[in-house]
Amino acid sequence: MDYKSKKVIGMGVVTELTGLSERQIRYYEEKGLVFPERTKGGSRKYSFHDVERLVEVATKLEDGWRIQDIKERERRLSAKQRDDLIRGQLNSAFRTFPTKK
Structure with a gap:
């Protein structure tokens, strides 16, 4: 597994990297567009691929998709x-x- 696939990034860092709100990110997860892992405590963990995916989805939605x-x-x-x-x-x-x- 390459480093971009490892689910190690927390929600706070993802919001900083993407410019999306936690609410938007949770909504995209709910709609089946991104699939974070959960820690034992229930926190979401994302990969660099997930971050790229979130930016791609947000861009497409802004473009009218x-x-x-x-x-x-x-x-x-x-x-x-x-x-x-x-x-x-x-x-x-x-x-x-x-x-x-």
Whole structure:
């Protein structure tokens, strides 16, 4: 695991890094846009990837995106990435090469 993936950053530092309020960050978590870990005491811990994600979400919302739009785009990208991975594995297994479109 690289250092950017470790969930070690507390809420106070995340608010300073992102410029978002605690309320906004909790709302994004509630909507399934970011997934902090919880300590035994219940405090949220974020990774550097989470911080980048929060900034990305806030920017998209400021640009007029809806939360549903963000989640739908990610679902489509995830499906495409999964399809590309499978296609690559099949191409490798059967020694075929993708055709240009």
